[in-house]
Amino acid sequence: MTIDFTAIIILLLIAAIIFGWLLANWGRGRGRDSRFKFYSSEYFKGLNFLLNEQPDKALEVFIRVAEVDSDTVETHFALGNLFRRRGEVDRAIRIHQNLIARPNLTRIHRAQALFELAEDYMRAGLLDRAETILLELLDIPNYTEPALRSLVSLYEQQKDWEQAITMRRRLQSHTNVSEEETIAQYYCELAQIALAGKDRALARRLLKRSQSHDSNCVRSNLVLAIMAEEDHDWVRSQKHYKCVLEHEIRYATEVLPSLARVTRHIDGQQTLESMLTGLLHGSPKASGYLAIAAILDPNLDDAVSQACIADYLRTEPSLRGLYEMFAAFTLHDSTNQIPDLQPLQTAVRNLLKNGPRYRCEECGFRSKTLYWQCPSCKTWNRTMPFHEISFTATGLSS
Ligand SMILES: [Zn+2]
Structure with a gap:
């Protein structure tokens, strides 16, 4: 026989409530014996349901035996949350609905039960019901901010961006924390x-x-640049691509090939090179990002990009062994004292392509697709291009 985890938890909670009641009421005289008999009988009923693998009936026993008062209400909340975390949303809903139906519930506990029920509905995908409760909670002190955050999440799920904007604005004025980026x-x-x-x-x-x-929004600049390029408005397109790199050099792999393309339409390679030199002066880390972009796109063959590549291949710690091997082989085989880095560049391009292309800065989630909202932690605008030398899929790993 398999014993359901849920039923065990329910019975443990019933037992805890009985013993708690006994400790609190021991020696108080009248009524104690009859109440004790009631609890004992209910406990064994619950146990019987457990043995017959009927956890929902055991839950009914719990709801009946555990009166809702200041001593037991937290137990109800704990059980409801436990069910929701385990994905048993129907049971969580029953617990929280049962709490709300109790006439003796305090206003604070009623608000808490409503919020928990809204979370249950969200989890169950019953977004309309969750929305109704959350809108009601907006006017209750202490629940305004949690309700606003849940509503933001709800409208994001529904892709109702207008409502999401409204709720973010309310959240911003409530907390005084900027939501402008989102x-x-x-x-x-x-x-x-x-x-x-x-x-x-x-x-x-x-x-x-x-x-x-x-x-500084990278995304809007990227889309505006692409739209301008589609309209053959090279100057405007160049302006938006350049704007991305000036504010976020890590997007070099996304932007440089396009920036090079539109710049060639305007006035050729020389302007591109002076622009890249400007970026190198703007950030000490730019060289590495420009190098990776140029390794991944062979069309970036200007002098500045090639110099960045040579620096990268020489100095990147994970490539040191490969670089020395290529350099020794080339110098041995040739009268030319400058190693030919093309084969190494091709090998590194393949190694980079095997790895993930993006990583969320909040939770570390990695992907080959650029998500503006992280699928894992749901944070906006924290996914960055990320390039890691991966030996795994090439058979080069140990
Ligand atoms: Zn994330």
Whole structure:
């Protein structure tokens, strides 16, 4: 016989409540014996349901035996939350609905039970019911902020970006913590919808709105750059691509190939090289990011990119062994004293392509797709291009 975990927990809680009651009431005289008999009988009923593998009936016993008062209400909440965490949402809902139905519940506990029930409904995908409760909780002190956060999450799930913007704004004024970066992302979502509907003018307006909330927004600059490139507006496209790199050099792999392309349309290689030199002066880490972008895209063959590649291959710790091997082989085989790095560059390109391309800075989630909202921790705008030399899929690992 398999014993259900849920039933064991329920019976342990019933036993805890009985012993708690006994300790509190021992020696108080009248009524003690009859109450003790009631508890004993209910406990054995619950045990019988356990033995017959009927955890829901055991739960009914728990709800009946555990009166809701100041001593037991936390036990109800603990059990309800336990069920929700285990994915047994129906049982969590029954516990919390039972609490709300009790007339003797304090206002504080009733608000808590309503919030927990809303969380249950969210987990069960009953978003309309959750929304109704959460909107009611907005006016209850101590629950305004949790309700706003849950509503934000709810509207994000529904992709109702207008409502998500409204709730983020309310959250911002309630907590005095900036939500501007995320609001900018919502406008980008709306712009993507407009683009899908072929309304480029609306998309452009929404992207500008996004930038009014976050002037450094990488996403809106990227989309505006792509749109301008599609319109053959090379100068505007170059401006937006450059803006991305000036604020976030880590996006070099995403942006450099396109920036090089539009720049060649305007005035050729020389401007590209002076732009790259400017980026190198702007950030001490730029060289490595430019090198990886150029290794991954052979079209980036200008002198500045090639110099970055040579530096990277020479100095990257994980490549030192490979570099020395290639250098020794090339110098031995040739009269040329400068090692030919092309074979090493090709090998490193393959190694980089095997690894993940993006990583969430909040939770470390890695992926080959760029997510503006992390699928794991749900944080916005924290996924960064990430390149790791991966020997695993090439058979080079030990
Ligand atoms: Zn994350």
